[in-house]
Amino acid sequence: MSHEPRSHGPERVLQHPFPTPQREKEQAWDVVVVGAGHAGIEAALAAARLGQRVALVSLRADRIGEMSCNPAIGGLGKGQIVREVDALGGAMARIADQTGIQFRMLNTRKGAAVRALRCQSDRHLYRAAATALVHAQVGVEVIEGAVTGLEIRAAEPHPGSGPWRVTGVQLGDGRSLHAGAVILTAGTFLRAVMFQGEQRAAGGRVGEDSADELSAHIERLGLRLGRLKTGTPPRLRKESLDFGAMEEQGGDRDPACFSYATDPARFPEQPQVPCHITYTDERAHAIIRENIHRAPMYMGAISGVGPRYCPSVEDKIMRFADRERHQIFVEPEGLDTDAIYVNGVSTSLPAEVQEAFVRTVPGLERAEFLRHGYAVEYDFLQPSQLTHTLAVRHVPGLYLAGQLNGTSGYEEAAIQGLLAGANAALWLRGEPAFTLGRHEAYGGVLVDDLILTDPREPYRMFTSRAEHRLLLRHDNADQRLTERGAAVGLVEPAALARWRRKAERIAEGRRLLQSLRGPGGKSAYDRLRRPGVSLLRDFQDLPEVAALGLGPEEREALEVEAKYQGYIERQEHLVERMAEQEATPLPADWDYHALEGLTGEAKEKLAHLRPHTLGAAARIAGVRPPDVALLAIHLRRHREARTGAQDHREARDGAQA
Ligand SMILES: Cc1cc2nc3c(=O)[nH]c(=O)nc-3n(C[C@H](O)[C@H](O)[C@H](O)COP(=O)(O)OP(=O)(O)OC[C@H]3O[C@@H](n4cnc5c(N)ncnc54)[C@H](O)[C@@H]3O)c2cc1C
Numbered sequence: 001m002s003h004e005p006r007s008h009g010p011e012r013v014l015q016h017p018f019p020t021p022q023r024e025k026e027q028a029w030d031v032v033v034v035g036a037g038h039a040g041i042e043a044a045l046a047a048a049r050l051g052q053r054v055a056l057v058s059l060r061a062d063r064i065g066e067m068s069c070n071p072a073i074g075g076l077g078k079g080q081i082v083r084e085v086d087a088l089g090g091a092m093a094r095i096a097d098q099t100g101i102q103f104r105m106l107n108t109r110k111g112a113a114v115r116a117l118r119c120q121s122d123r124h125l126y127r128a129a130a131t132a133l134v135h136a137q138v139g140v141e142v143i144e145g146a147v148t149g150l151e152i153r154a155a156e157p158h159p160g161s162g163p164w165r166v167t168g169v170q171l172g173d174g175r176s177l178h179a180g181a182v183i184l185t186a187g188t189f190l191r192a193v194m195f196q197g198e199q200r201a202a203g204g205r206v207g208e209d210s211a212d213e214l215s216a217h218i219e220r221l222g223l224r225l226g227r228l229k230t231g232t233p234p235r236l237r238k239e240s241l242d243f244g245a246m247e248e249q250g251g252d253r254d255p256a257c258f259s260y261a262t263d264p265a266r267f268p269e270q271p272q273v274p275c276h277i278t279y280t281d282e283r284a285h286a287i288i289r290e291n292i293h294r295a296p297m298y299m300g301a302i303s304g305v306g307p308r309y310c311p312s313v314e315d316k317i318m319r320f321a322d323r324e325r326h327q328i329f330v331e332p333e334g335l336d337t338d339a340i341y342v343n344g345v346s347t348s349l350p351a352e353v354q355e356a357f358v359r360t361v362p363g364l365e366r367a368e369f370l371r372h373g374y375a376v377e378y379d380f381l382q383p384s385q386l387t388h389t390l391a392v393r394h395v396p397g398l399y400l401a402g403q404l405n406g407t408s409g410y411e412e413a414a415i416q417g418l419l420a421g422a423n424a425a426l427w428l429r430g431e432p433a434f435t436l437g438r439h440e441a442y443g444g445v446l447v448d449d450l451i452l453t454d455p456r457e458p459y460r461m462f463t464s465r466a467e468h469r470l471l472l473r474h475d476n477a478d479q480r481l482t483e484r485g486a487a488v489g490l491v492e493p494a495a496l497a498r499w500r501r502k503a504e505r506i507a508e509g510r511r512l513l514q515s516l517r518g519p520g521g522k523s524a525y526d527r528l529r530r531p532g533v534s535l536l537r538d539f540q541d542l543p544e545v546a547a548l549g550l551g552p553e554e555r556e557a558l559e560v561e562a563k564y565q566g567y568i569e570r571q572e573h574l575v576e577r578m579a580e581q582e583a584t585p586l587p588a589d590w591d592y593h594a595l596e597g598l599t600g601e602a603k604e605k606l607a608h609l610r611p612h613t614l615g616a617a618a619r620i621a622g623v624r625p626p627d628v629a630l631l632a633i634h635l636r637r638h639r640e641a642r643t644g645a646q647d648h649r650e651a652r653d654g655a656q657a
Contacts, residue, residue: 039402039417046421065130079116093258103255197350348375408458
């Protein structure tokens with residue numbers, strides 16, 4: 001596994017960041033996490049699992065784990081991330097299982113590589129469960145307040161890092177919280193402005209302030225910011241909708257859960273409810289087109305770019321003018337709430353235009369609005385300023401995670417939070433970093449993509465982003481990550497023991513199936529490879545197999561490995577071939593402009609993005625195979641020159657001695 005190049009200079013100093021008696025009297029923590037959204041929660045919990053004392057600071061202590069937009073977890077590419085968070089001891093999967101009111105496994109007819117679970121959660125239950133988990137975690141204290149700046153102290157200049165390090169945060173009310181490391185997870189709140197038609201207001205989310213001072217402070221530190229945009233649809237009153245005019249979409253009859261820790265016998269915990277589907281038609285499209293000049297994006301009021309894959313309804317109508325209808329998922333926000341989320345019509349058109357077009361949609365004719373849709377534009381930090389640990393390259397002690405890194409979505413935020421929390425803790429302990437490879441986890445793909453390209457739109461995970469997606473399946477997150485997480489202390493002993501029991505049972509099942517011979521001498525394992533042959537249907541009645549009593553997850557693991565063995569081996573082979581490049585570190589302080597033969601574009605990109613390995617350099621758009629070959633040659637010369645210099649020094653020192 002790749003470890004962080006040693007750009008964290010003063011880490012040993014930082015193990016005792018507050019040596020003076022004066023400091024001991026003040027509020028001091030190992031780690032301060034700013035923001036209690038999906039990134040902040042995982043960051044705080046991960047750092048605390050690694051023995052750190054954590055202050056979790058949030059604008060509102062009653063909004064821990066708030067789902068700003070759709071109360072849904074998982075989906076394609078994202079469901080796999082939730083499983084990875086779980087396999088690494090994180091909280092998101094457990095909270096989703098406790099609060100899910102509809103679970104659906106997506107892509108069941110397609111291959112195992114793209115299968116993923118999605119659940120609709122009860123928004124209030126989710127927030128309550130997240131809050132309870134945070135409060136129950138030993139070592140975490142929740143502090144309500146607005147962080148306005150970072151405390152920065154001069155540090156010894158060190159190769160690859162700047163002249164300062166972070167020593168805490170300042171709050172708007174004058175308090176200071178001192179810490180060895182700070183993790184910023186401020187989501188969509190940095191200099192956030194909300195838009196609805198001609199109206200605009202400061203705020204990261206309805207009812208919450210924006211974080212303007214923090215943004216300005218970060219900018220003064222010399223960090224590069226950009227602007228992005230996202231939006232949310234209206235919320236409608238359930239009683240005012242005609243569900244009879246819509247298609248019903250139920251959840252799975254025998255739903256799967258996210259967390260490896262969830263007891264299937266007690267799952268699902270919540271009553272399961274249906275969602276509904278309806279469609280816009282030409283009437284809605286005409287109203288939107290007539291009023292498009294009143295949409296903030298089209299008025300030129302918003303400069304930030306929104307997610308292309310999750311466009312506002314006005315964007316859909318303008319960009320896909322030939323489409324006769326657009327699908328709307330009508331989803332309950334919870335069991336005890338009257339609020340319905342209309343997924344598919346995110347909009348920032350004026351309130352009266354929203355009402356007019358929504359009421360043309362079958363089933364929504366008499367819709368009462370509980371809240372109108374709006375857009376939010378916010379600052380994000382260009383993630384190319386980060387290393388693979390999510391540490392800011394030039395500010396030791398500062399980590400960034402979640403939507404403020406240019407991503408979108410709860411799941412993308414959660415895995416970043418977990419990695420940042422773990423790495424801040426490991427750094428404070430002076431231990432090697434914990435990073436994930438692209439072949440190991442979607443979390444690895446996400447971080448690698450982020451730091452090697454500055455996003456031009458909010459980054460959402462897709463299975464197509466992972467070149468090794470057959471290895472990164474929903475079913476095998478524990479197989480990929482639990483031992484790795486346990487090795488650094490992220491995974492509780494009980495979870496590790498559970499995984500090892502499961503691994504043993506899968507191995508037993510494999511041995512048994514390989515030993516059972518059928519007609520023609522073929523083993524049951526070989527027959528399982530054929531399309532359409534299923535362990536449950538075709539072998540479960542065999543007394544030996546029944547006696548093993550394999551659970552659904554164990555059966556699935558066996559079936560997937562048997563059916564995809566050839567493809568999996570090919571991908572593993574590819575990973576092995578690339579391993580050498582991935583393990584070849586590039587000097588953190590290399591002057592790429594001085595390297596002969598590289599194209600101008602390659603020099604620019606390499607100097608800007610500073611890839612940590614040769615493999616990472618090869619993935620940068622604009623760095624071509626001949627550039628990579630040249631880099632390898634320069635690297636060899638660089639090493640030889642350094643070895644020569646070292647020999648020379650040793651010879652000289654020897655002579656002096
Ligand atoms: C209107 C809206 C629409 C969205 N639409 C979508 C969508 O369609 N699809 C999608 O995938 N995602 C959407 N999102 C984004 C989704 O909410 C985020 O991806 C997810 O919540 C990111 O998690 P996070 O932890 O990074 O940030 P958040 O969940 O936003 O949490 C940020 C936390 O930081 C705290 N905070 C901020 N500044 C400070 C400060 N200075 N001091 C102390 N605390 C601070 C806040 O109180 C909050 O607790 C939307 C968000 C909004 C607001």
